[in-house]
Amino acid sequence: MVDIRRVTPDFAVAPQITEEDVEAIAAAGFKTLIANRPDGEGGVDQPRMGAIRVKAEALGLTFAALPFSGAPTPEIVERMNHILNEAPQPVLAYCRTGTRSVTAWALGHAGQGAADDIIEAAAGAGYDLSSLRDLL
Template identity: 45%
Template sequence: MHESRFRQVAADFFVAPQLGTEDFAAARAAGIRTVINNRPDGEAPDQLGDAEARALAEAAGLAYAFVPVTTGSIGPDTVAAFAAAVERNLGPYLAYCRSGTRSCHMWAFMAARRRPPQEIVEAAAAAGYDLSPVLPVLRRLAGEG
């Protein structure tokens, strides 16, 4: 993947599909400081596992966090773990999974406490992700509903 496939959803936050070995150096060159891996180990035979991704991130001078998310299992504990990974590290951040969709959802749920939900949906759409089905959830998280 080339750095242009890192999809910006906020000034300091990007999401991406599965990273390859060369993407960690590209992320660093693009100014990323922390990579968050949302892909559980063993999800697909061609993915980088946590240990290998961690080693590549560290070799590129990046902070790294592993917050695995299985499809359909995003809940308060997962979002809290994601937010903690962000709080413990410096941005800009790049979160990734198979397609970037789970990572975009994680960012959105975390961001809902400080950004207007409609703005979050629009930022995701500009990056190529449709979060309109979760707008009611974002509104509840933001205290709007």
Template identity: 45%
Template sequence: MNITEITPSYSVSPQITVGDVATIAEKGFNSIMCNRPNGEDPGQTDVEEIRAEAERLGLTFAFVPVVSGSITPENVIEFKDELAKLPTPVFAYCRSGGRCQNLWLLAGNAR
């Protein structure tokens, strides 16, 4: 996993697997957010498998799917609303981590 800390309460990463969830929990994250639509690429780990493992380990999970290169104002609003509900620190992932970072910036979280 290649984790990029945006702030102490929000980090991003490329696609994760079910096996990565325990490491995410061990690193002290309290929530995981997926910003990648299910089935975007063949072989991509299903979001519900990751959600199930996250919840089994006591992490809060949010799914705000965003199409690569097509972030809409509605996506930003949904992201901001979900982010406000999640216990921090939050670990967000998509294909490369770029969407997660762009959503953060568009939601007005840049410092």
């Protein structure tokens, strides 16, 4: 079963999902999936984005591929923000552990004077982003 971690009412993250998880994600009310994990990063056994996309779209979900490794670049943060602003809500983003996805979301809110709120929301989902305080 997929480990969905709510960050806000409209945004959640999860570790790697499978094609089989997509039905539960749709049943949980999510409207959009964002894939932040590159295909093949976890070897040949890692579920592929293509199969997840096909299942998601067959169930009426919007699917966005925004794979990246390591810390999100400013371009990734900008693209993540664009997807989040345009996509049907609520959104579930996934990567290997969820950390990349929640970090890209958090950095998208940088400079808005809400560092403590962002860190607290991430902590509530099980992610410690306190090291990003100066960037937020």
